[in-house]
Amino acid sequence: MAYTEKELAKELENKKYEYGFVTDVESDVIKKGLNEEIVRIISEKKNEPEWLLEWRLSAFRKWEKMEEPDWAHLKYKKPNFQDLHYYAAPKTKKKLDSLDEVDPEILKTFERLGIPLEEQKALSGVAVDFVMDSVSVKTTFSAKLLELGIIFCSFSEAVQNHPDLIKKYLGKVVPPTDNFYAALNSAVFSDGSFCYIPKGVKCPMELSTYFRINEANTGQFERTLVIADEDSYVSYLEGCTAPQRDENQLHAAVVELIALDGASIKYSTVQNWYPGDENGIGGIFNFVTKRGLCEKGSKISWTQVETGSAVTWKYPSCILKGDNSEGEFYSVAVTNNYQQADTGTKMIHLGKNTKSVIISKGISAGNSSNSYRGLVQMNPGASNSRNFSQCDSLLIGDQCGAHTFPYIEVQNKSSRAEHEATTSKIGEDQLFYCNQRGIDTEKAISLIVNGYAKEVLNKLPMEFAIEAQKLLEISLEGSVG
Amino acid sequence: MDSIIKIKNLHAELSDGTKILNGVNLEVKPGEIHAIMGPNGSGKSTLASVLAGREDYIVTEGEVEYNGMDLLDLSPEDRAREGVFLAFQYPVEIPGVSNINFLKTSINEIRAYKGEGPISAKEFLGMVSEKSKLVELDNKLKNRSVNEGFSGGEKKRNEIFQMAMLEPKLAILDETDSGLDIDALRIVAHGVNTLKSSENASIVITHYQRLLDYIVPDIVHVLWNGRIIKSGPKELALELEDKGYDWLKKEVITE
């Protein structure tokens, strides 16, 4: 007999997180808590210039006076910010020149994740800059990229080697005081990635970073800065998986993108942080600020597949400052068990003839809550601008919630903002049709969900799309029957 | 020769207790085409759904032997894997899932069930191009989402295309002729006739006689009030076309 949906939902609950294991690497951990001294230690450990320390300290002082926001459709126990470690780096004795020198434990971890670095390097031509906890371990392909003038390195290296670029652009899109988590990140960010594409250069390969949280009770504060100079192009991939932990771990990253005149940035994310167990214990708190600035005729495209984290608070946004610039947001967010997600985007239209597209596909199962929250703002100067938003929700089981909270503000008459949203469930007739063709219910659901999310998955680079499909399947396995 | 399917005294009802099938008996042997006719509401589509395993109906009595197995004991997907194919009266749309991907998944699931490895891309594509010619299915339709935006005729042709790909042992065609123009009807019938062999069998459910001009049945059954009240050679269909069903109903009542 075919599964009933309830049976499916139950089975889904029991699906275990596959990537939950701890890498045994000796870590360099600073004691718990946050104060000016900790900020100074972090800056000193990273051998940072005085101006950057001051920048961190001013962010810290502002953060102290800020309150954690509570407007999102999320219920969770607020983290105790004094009970966290703000710096943890794998203890590597020296700089590494080849993969052979990387701790074999770490390499093994990546193999279990199905992302063998060497294979990636050899087969897919992807330059990987992966971040184990906070410090960049290894960057490959740097030399090749350097020939084109492309800079792709860890944030700390960029601070040492390209201080002018950092000083010019850091915090320009996401000011240190933008919000509570951005301020926190600005004060204590440990490492991250930096990328600069020179004028007129089309980056020949996908740039890629893998993030993992490893050290228990370690705050993770990534900082990414991507600058695409005039008429350049870059596709940047960010993927995350994290080991299983019982305490909630905090992730408060900041990503800043800058697309100068005529440039184009494609930023893709697959997020699979540990979502907590089927009873809602553990899991990552993911509070991320991602924002891009578009100058004249430029384009920024965000694509995200979000399946992990216990709590997600994330709104990759575009500030369409330059005339004729374009912003895109394609998102699939899956929540299961007790996961909560409040995610969406902001499209701020400032320049003339600016365009934006929002395609959001939410899938909720178990006891989860999945909200889309998006702002489309047509400012007075943004004449002849266009926005189209499509936000769909799919419900699996009757214990979950799916919500849509769009904010549409139009302040000039020649612009147009259109928004559509639907909520539905997987039809019994669709499942039966698949069953009748020999496809079992679980497979049928995966097929239907992938079809539902196709518009977004299609936007991902090939190798990522496959991984994302696999993730959707894993996240929803058992959820339907 | 052994039968492909043997339905004995089958009773089925809806969850609210409405009785639809009231003792159906039917035996189909390899190589045969059986037509089931009857007025609206006589239980024709219900019979098809019960055989395919749709959950909306509860079997209260009777048994169905299929290829030596208890069919009612199998899940819908296992029935399909064992070779029962239902051409839906209203084929379902599945947005975002391409026809081709859908079929490939289906074929591989069936093969896995039989302990065979997945079909090679070459063999699969060869099959697609061969079988799609059979029902003159537009190439574009193969890459579109399953049944999404298809016309009524295209959906029905797509059903027969899937049938050709899956090579079932027992095909149940539920009102496949409804809503088809004469050209489409001919194409569909051609597909069904070509697929006929001494190994398989078909049950053709229809409201009108005209389909049976193209798919010639060995036996025609009349279903009324959830029971088969008359069976006969193909000429019975013509008689029904002429006289309607009322004379039969009277016959049953006076019995």
Place this chain on the structure above:
Amino acid sequence: MEAAVSEKNSVSVFLENLDVSENTSNNSYVSEVISEAKDRLLNSKLPNKKQESWKYSKIAPWLKKKYCCSRSNEDFDISAYASTSVNANTLVFVNGYYRDDLSILRDSQNGVIIQNMTEAVDLFKDDIDKYYNKAKDASFFADLNTVYHTNGVFIKVDENVIAETTVHLLHIQTGTGTIAQSRNLVILEKNSKLDILESQLELNASDSISNHLSEFFVNENALLNYTLIQKGGDNAAIHSNYFIQEDFSKLNSNVFSLQKKFIRNNHSVRTVGTDTETRLNGSFMPGANEQFDNRTLLDHRNVRGYSEEVYKGILFEKSNAVFYGRIFVDQKAQQTNAYLNNSNILMDDSARMHSKPELEIYADDVKCSHGSATGDFDTEAQFYLQARGISLDSARKMLIHAFMNEVSGKIENIEIRDVVNSYMNERMMKLDQ
């Protein structure tokens, strides 16, 4: 902490500036409701921009003024108001006080009770205990109304009775610095039907505010048709309607916000019964320096509810409008079918539109959708008309009419539809020159 104290003071200051006496009642339930509302009021904050529900509408200036409640005995010719042309039992309220001398009660019908609220509290104690205050929420203006309303009407249609004559509530506001607050209770018993027209008009009023509140109970199989027309000068209107629907009941609500300095409508529907049908429609046409804020909530609490909501706005020069439409589907409300659409046309770059359609869904077997479109009107259609020899100006007018008439076209009662259309045309002519 300091901020909180000063906010609290601001409520006290507002109430001190309010020259209106508090309500009392002999009915113990009602007097308890009043005292609870008073307690909440004193512990609340004045609506302000920091609250999500008041983010886009500037209510603050209106809460800094002094208001009094002035009973007026002025004689007017109410036939000057077009809405009185509708064949109806017209109940006239001036500044929130019922005026028997101006009201026109054309027909009385067995089973249709229309009673002054003050008297109804005594005469219909059972109904009051059962229904009064049971639909409204605990927001600032609702509590303010509970404690300080002056008067209102009690309407009850008995089981199986079809009310043949429309009931028209005509609110007229007059004088300087006045506040008008009526409190109404409408009960439709099983299988009954009622048409209500409510119109808010003004006569030489300035610096004034109204805060009318009505509760509607639509019981099994009953049908309520409701129309609201908001029109008049330079004053503010807060208007709250709370509808409760029982099994198989139907509600059609049509709201036309045509002119006022400030409008805030809080209209909410809670479907507690199964198989309900709800249609909420609205048109708004703010002009220069006007701000209209329509806030709706469709709260689906039971199975097989159907709802359809269409709100359309045309925003003229320097106007500001907000539409907030929330659809909530409870976990229990399976097989809900809910649809919401908000479209807006901006006639000028200085206009501002904020649209917030929301879906909050906890049941899986539902079909819910919303759409919102804001922008210039259809230039293709305009060009098509021009290509057929129609002047740009006429083409625009035709298209605007077509856009707005979609909502008025939903009014079943032809007389009411005609009145609404004539008010809308008049409004359009003034604004679109």
